[in-house]
Amino acid sequence: xxxxxxxxxxxxxxxxxxxxxxxxxxxxxxxxxxxxxxxxxxxxxxxxxxxxxxxxxxxxxxxxxxxxxxxxxxxxxxxxxxxxxxxxxxxxxxxxxxxxxxxxxxxxxxxxxxxxxxxxxxxxxxxxxxxxxxxxxxxxxxxxxxxxxxxxxxxxxxxxxxxxxxxxxxxxxxxxxxxxxxxxxxxxxxxxxxxxxxxxxxxxxxxxxxxxxxxxxxxxxxxxxxxxxxxxxxxxxxxxxxxxxxxxxxxxxxxxxxxxxxxxxxxxxxxxxxxxxxxxxxxxxxxxxxxxxxxxxxxxxxxxxxxxxxxxxxxxxxxxxxxxxxxxxxxxxxxxxxxxxxxxxxxxxxxxxxxxxxxxxxxxxxxxxxxxxxxxxxxxxxxxxxxxxxxxxxxxxxxxxxxxxxxxxxxxxxxxxxxxxxxxxxxxxxxxxxxxxxxxxxxxxxxxxxxxxxxxxxxxxxxxxxxxxxxxxxxxxxxxxxxxxxxxxxxxxxxxxxxxxxxxxxxxxxxxxxxxxxxxxxxxxxxxxxxxxxxxxxxxxxxxxxxxxxxxxxxxxxxxxxxxxxxxxxxxxxxxxxxxxxxxxxxxxxxxxxxxxxxxxxxxxxxxxxxxxxxxxxxxxxxxxxxxxxxxxxxxxxxxxxxxxxxxxxxxxxxxxxxxxxxxxxxxxxxxxxxxxxxxxxxxxxxxxxxxxxxxxxxxxxxxxxxxxxxxxxxxxxxxxxxxxxxxxxxxxxxxxxxxxxxxxxxxxxxxxxxxxxxxxxxxxxxxxxxxxxxxxxxxxxxxxxxxxxxxxxxxxxxxxxxxxxxxxxxxxxxxxxx
RNA sequence: GCGAAAGUGGCGGAACUGGCAGACGCGCUGGACUUAGGAUCCAGUGGGCAACCGUGGGGGUUCGAAUCCCCCCUUUCGCACCA
Numbered sequence: 001x002x003x004x005x006x007x008x009x010x011x012x013x014x015x016x017x018x019x020x021x022x023x024x025x026x027x028x029x030x031x032x033x034x035x036x037x038x039x040x041x042x043x044x045x046x047x048x049x050x051x052x053x054x055x056x057x058x059x060x061x062x063x064x065x066x067x068x069x070x071x072x073x074x075x076x077x078x079x080x081x082x083x084x085x086x087x088x089x090x091x092x093x094x095x096x097x098x099x100x101x102x103x104x105x106x107x108x109x110x111x112x113x114x115x116x117x118x119x120x121x122x123x124x125x126x127x128x129x130x131x132x133x134x135x136x137x138x139x140x141x142x143x144x145x146x147x148x149x150x151x152x153x154x155x156x157x158x159x160x161x162x163x164x165x166x167x168x169x170x171x172x173x174x175x176x177x178x179x180x181x182x183x184x185x186x187x188x189x190x191x192x193x194x195x196x197x198x199x200x201x202x203x204x205x206x207x208x209x210x211x212x213x214x215x216x217x218x219x220x221x222x223x224x225x226x227x228x229x230x231x232x233x234x235x236x237x238x239x240x241x242x243x244x245x246x247x248x249x250x251x252x253x254x255x256x257x258x259x260x261x262x263x264x265x266x267x268x269x270x271x272x273x274x275x276x277x278x279x280x281x282x283x284x285x286x287x288x289x290x291x292x293x294x295x296x297x298x299x300x301x302x303x304x305x306x307x308x309x310x311x312x313x314x315x316x317x318x319x320x321x322x323x324x325x326x327x328x329x330x331x332x333x334x335x336x337x338x339x340x341x342x343x344x345x346x347x348x349x350x351x352x353x354x355x356x357x358x359x360x361x362x363x364x365x366x367x368x369x370x371x372x373x374x375x376x377x378x379x380x381x382x383x384x385x386x387x388x389x390x391x392x393x394x395x396x397x398x399x400x401x402x403x404x405x406x407x408x409x410x411x412x413x414x415x416x417x418x419x420x421x422x423x424x425x426x427x428x429x430x431x432x433x434x435x436x437x438x439x440x441x442x443x444x445x446x447x448x449x450x451x452x453x454x455x456x457x458x459x460x461x462x463x464x465x466x467x468x469x470x471x472x473x474x475x476x477x478x479x480x481x482x483x484x485x486x487x488x489x490x491x492x493x494x495x496x497x498x499x500x501x502x503x504x505x506x507x508x509x510x511x512x513x514x515x516x517x518x519x520x521x522x523x524x525x526x527x528x529x530x531x532x533x534x535x536x537x538x539x540x541x542x543x544x545x546x547x548x549x550x551x552x553x554x555x556x557x558x559x560x561x562x563x564x565x566x567x568x569x570x571x572x573x574x575x576x577x578x579x580x581x582x583x584x585x586x587x588x589x590x591x592x593x594x595x596x597x598x599x600x601x602x603x604x605x606x607x608x609x610x611x612x613x614x615x616x617x618x619x620x621x622x623x624x625x626x627x628x629x630x631x632x633x634x635x636x637x638x639x640x641x642x643x644x645x646x647x648x649x650x651x652x653x654x655x656x657x658x659x660x661x662x663x664x665x666x667x668x669x670x671x672x673x674x675x676x677x678x679x680x681x682x683x684x685x686x687x688x689x690x691x692x693x694x695x696x697x698x699x700x701x702x703x704x705x706x707x708x709x710x711x712x713x714x715x716x717x718x719x720x721x722x723x724x725x726x727x728x729x730x731x732x733x734x735x736x737x738x739x740x741x742x743x744x745x746x747x748x749x750x751x752x753x754x755x756x757x758x759x760x761x762x763x764x765x766x767x768x769x770x771x772x773x774x775x776x777x778x779x780x781x782x783x784x785x786x787x788x789x790x791x792x793x794x795x796x797x798x799x800x801x802x803x804x805x806x807x808x809x810x811x812x813x814x815x816x817x818x819x
Numbered sequence: 820g821c822g823a824a825a826g827u828g829g830c831g832g833a834a835c836u837g838g839c840a841g842a843c844g845c846g847c848u849g850g851a852c853u854u855a856g857g858a859u860c861c862a863g864u865g866g867g868c869a870a871c872c873g874u875g876g877g878g879g880u881u882c883g884a885a886u887c888c889c890c891c892c893u894u895u896c897g898c899a900c901c902a
Contacts, residue, residue, distance in 0.1 A: 216823055216897080223822075223898060230902080247902060260902090301900080331901045338902090344820095345900060415901050536897080606844070607831060613895085615831060623844050629859090670835090680833065683843035690843090762839045767883045769839060807882050813838050817882045 006632045006727065008596030015729040016117060024742055025068075025119040027075045029506075029522045036072035037523050038064040039502055039562075041531030041539070042079045045105035045127075046086060049112040051571040051578060051604070051616060052532065054588050058601045059568055059610045059678065060530045061118045065722035066672050067527075068119075069746035075523050077505040078113065078120040080106050082129035084494045085163055088427040088466075091459040098427040098459075102129055112589065116597045117725050119742065124508045128497035129427070133504065135450035136514035137496055138432040140546075142443040143553055145433070149195045152441065156264075156330075157420060159187040165423045166191065186292055192431055192490065193418040196545045200225050200414045202559075203544055212564035214611070217536045224537045226415025231399040232333065233408035235259055235310035237321070240270050243310055246332030246413050249342065250402070251394035254383040255360035256337035257350065259310050260303065260324035263288045265334045268306075271321065277307040281323055288325050301326045301349045312337075313407040314398070315384070324349060332413050340373075347373045358382065361391060419542070421493040426457055426466035428491030436478035436485040445479045451487070465489040498539055499546035502526055502561060517555070526562045530610075533567040540565070566676060569613040571604075578616070586616055598724035599625040605723060606682040627686055628727055631716065634692065635731045638713040641706040642736050651702035657695050661712050662754035664688040665747050668719050678723075685719055692716070710735070715747045756811075763788045764815040765797040781808035788814060 019025060029035075040060040043053055057078075064076035080102075087098035094101070106127060113120070126133055144150035158167040162182040166189065176183055196203075204225055207218050230248035237243060243259060261268065263285040272278040284304045291299060303324035310321050319337075326345055327336055340350035340357040350357055361378040377391035386394050402408030422431065430451045432444040444451055454473040457466050467473050467489035478485040506519040531539075547561045570577055573584040591600045603624035608614040650658065664684050671681035692712055699705040713735060721728035721741045732741035756777055761784055763771045771794040773787040785806060788794045794816075801818035808814050 219823065220897060226898095226901060228901070245902080249902080299900090326900050326902095328901065336902045343902070345902075413901080533896085603844095609832085612825095612832090617831070617845070619845050620831070626859095627844085675835070677833095677835090679831095680835095680843080683833070686843055760839085764838085764883070767838095767881095772839075805882060807838085809838055813883090815838080815882050 006629065006730075008598065008726070011730045012115070012117060012592075012597050012726045015726045016114060018729070018740065019117075019119070019742065020114075020122075022740070023123075024740060025074075025076065025121050026123050027073065027077075027121045029519055030073050031522065033071070033073040035075065035523055035527075036064075036067040037075045037526045038067065039077070039505075039526045039529050041529070041535065042081050042498070042501060043109065044081045044084060044086070045102055045109055047105045047108065049109050049116075049588055051586055051588060053113075054116060054600065055571055055604050055610075055614060056530060056532065056568055057113065057116070057118050058604050059566070059676075060528075061601075061725075062605065062672060062678055062722040063528060063530075063676075065119055065725065065742060066746065068742065069718070069721070069744060070673075071745070075124075075505065076120055077124045077126075077508075078118070078122070079124075079126040079501060079505070079508075080109075080128065081494065081498050081501075082106065082127040083134070083428050083491075083497055085165070085425065085427070088425055088459060089163075091427075095459075097455075099129065102127075102427075115592055116588070116601065119725070124505050126501065126504055126508045128429075128494070128501065131450040131452050132509075132511070133501075134429040134497065136500075136504070137429040137492060138444070138449045138451060139446060139514065140500070140549075141429075141492070141496075142432055142446065144194060144549065145443050147549075147553070149198065149549060150192060151195065152190060152192055154188055154190050155193070155420065156186050156188050157191055158184045159189075160184055165425050166420065189422075191420050191422040192433075192488075193420050194545075196419045196541075197414060197416055199545050199548050200227065200416050202548055203416075203541065206544070206548075206560055209560045209563060210565070214565065214567055217533070217540065217565065217567060220536045221541055224416060224541065228413045228415075230411060230413065231395070231402060231408055232411040233313065233337070233402055235312060235319075235337070236407075237271070237308055237310045240267070240308070243267060243321070243335050244333045245335045245337045246411060247337055249339065249391075249395070250398045250408075251380060251383075251386075251389075251391045252339040252342045252360055253312065253314050253337060253398065254380070254386070255339040255341045255358045256312055256319060257340060257356045257358055258319050258338045259321045260327045260336050260338045260346070260349065261306075261321060262327040262329040262334040263323050263325065264329040265327075267335075268323065271306045271308050275307040277305055280304050281306055284323055284325075291325070299325060301345065301352065303349060303353070313402070313405065320355075322349075322353075330417065331415065342373065342375055344373050344375060419493075419545075421496055422490040423493055424465045424489075425491055426453065426459070428494060429496065430467065430473075431488045431490050431492055433488040434476060434478060434485045435488070436481060436483065438483055439478050439480045439485075442478055442480050442485075448479070467491070495538060495542050499542045500550070502529075502543070503550075503556070514555070520556055524556070524561060525558055526564075528564045528566060529562045530566045530568060533569070536567065566610060568610045569608065571614050571616055573616045575615070586618075591621065595621050595625045596628075596726075598727050599628055602628065602682060602723050605678040607679065609677050609679050611676075627689065628724060630689060630693070631720065631731070632727065634689070634696070635713055635717065635734060637696075638709050639734050639736075642710050644706040644710065646704045646707035648704065650704055650708060651699075653695060653699045653702050654705055654708035657692065657699055657708055657712060658753055659756065660688060660691050661715055662749045662751075665715060665719065665749035666751075666754055669746070669749065672722070682723060685716065685723075688716065717741065718744060718747050759811045761811065762813045763791070763794050764813065765794065766817055767815060770794045770797040775811075777811060779810075781806060781814070784808065784814050785816070788816070 038060055040056050064074050068074045082102050087102045090101045091098045141150055160167055160177040160182055162180050163177055167177060204227060228248050230246055231250040232244050232246050234242040234244045272281050281304050303322040306321045308321045309318035311318055338346035340347040341359040342361055360380060360382050361374060362381050363374050363378045380386045380389050380394050399410040432451045434442045434444060436442055454470045457470055474486055476485055476487050503515045503520060506523045507516040510516055547558060550556045551559055576582060578585045599621055603621040607620055667684045668681045671677045699708050717728050717731045728741050758774050759777050760772050761775050762769055763773055771791045773791055775784050775787060803816055804819050805817040
């Protein structure tokens, strides 16, 4: 026996074995039953399970277990996001192969998860590093290539000098690598990209199908996609050509007093050719490059004149062209029209260099203090034929005008860029492309997949792609012409792997296809997806994109795979995230060792609602263990009574207790199923136990009291079972049940039984509580008022006053307004 | 700077649609049992002697506000020259 008063260790082992041997949580498609697909984000096998995982998976486990007891055919799988950098870094450091390191971590972490008793369909476990899995990554990649969705281009990329690889824009956080925070450099490399931008509009539009996603996640995605409506307009430059700009405020174009071009803009070379300012410009470009390489934060706006002018097609007048460090090559067209009177950035630049500021928008409220810049809307002035138009109308007319005259058009621009997936690393999915001198870039044949990662690789960390150093891998023959050819040596971003794993779970061992469509049609969509908020943009945009691609390929019927999302909050200790560097990590194993898995699960669910942050507390878990000990004692004391059979009516004490029981069943059910407030579900079970304990002696003393106590014990065990499954099984068995509790039916609540016959109505006088009266349920306002007048305290508050008004909320409150 | 969310006892948090603020747990105080108690059980626990006062601060709407509206402060998280 332990401190807890029950031998959790052997109880946990016993039931974990039982569940495994009886395949209790394995899932089979069954058209005769409604399905429920409960999914949690699979972990990266870093080595150990941490508290964030425990919380994430405990939340999912309660939901999955409850749904099973509610009669659903539940799919609740688990797997491993098993490719990625840390394995390779460990390989360099420890001279172990990434595969070995990964598999050892998986074994350890699987055992940890099993010790916490999560109800997973383990037979469906998958790992993305398995060639049988990543084969389908390659398959999908080739289909994307064939569809024109995967393409190669030389691009300026984010390069992490520490991880020695390229990072997607999404993986650059505040100028640093998302994994190691090393300052990211810019390099130009040939890369594979996926045309996620083709789906920008759908990704936005289909947000309407995601009503059960947290609002802020959708907002983050919208901001990330960054749709802007505006216009593109071409300014001509004598003997050079056109410079196209993008603007959302074409209504201010008459106020454009200069053009600002990114130093990286391809036209710069032509602009400088023969320009007297070429030397200064080149120096400026070099400076900007140096600054960008260092990723210096918020630089002041600077620039140099190119000595050339461009013609504003609306006014026909020339404006000087500047190179400016605040114009991004990656967004829009890499060039802007600068309107200092109506844009703060342009204003700052113009003020610095003494450029003219021409006001063309009159604010609706002329008294508005604009500090020299008015960025709002208004009526156009000094804008030729467009004078007097309101901004919005002017934008339409001016875009149409540009279109008519052939120098521009209305246009939509997105912040979202194509997804760069090439990684110069070993431990990822090989990109299944072949370079043939005769045929060019050719995909591997489908029947030759998977292109497997070669075994004999040296992990030196020296920089270039490890796969390029393996001749047996690198050298191949062209699938088209049969001549000698070279393989692509880059591997895929691991977000590719996790973009479709939820589909693989439905048929994880299938060899002939990535997934069985019948199974997909049965199990999908995912009914609830639970994971960390940190994936709000990356993973959760990619998997939406991927699903739309698969739909367009005819492989799935869905547009959105996950209609309901729960983002759980972080687990903190001392107010900050647990991390090795801070030295504030609490290891789940040490907790299960000391208090048991059930206490750990219960506490982590009780301490805060799932979507909020959770502050870890060792004291808190003691409270959870105490609660379990009390149920254990109660169950033990009730066990001998289970032979009793009820005869006749419940006694008054029993009736009262059963009322509380049914109120509790109602609340627990609702809190889990509709509100996802698992913390209050636990609280109401605790509340019920408090009532149960204090009433037990009185109840037992009356007729049928023993039956009432048995009823309470039985239902309480069922309610607790999703939270503390091992003890619940043990109690269930102790009280004489043969079928395991995990497969038992969730208790139904009886509204009639739950209803109070007598309610306490709060009586206020002028909004202040002056007393409480006991009334029969459903009493009228008049009856309640009469009762109130009889109460001495209330009567005192009413004495000498005139009742002006009464507000009555049946069964709850009576407010008497007096003067 | 922009955007979003949140501020409730000593602490984590409850209060679902505007209707008893502080459920439940931790901690604390006192007591019981005990060789012992960091076990268990019982009682108490927002502040104030009271009337009363209390949900970050100030206004407002309402019979009634933690909840709705306006202004301010603080914290957290996103985005951060996106034209």
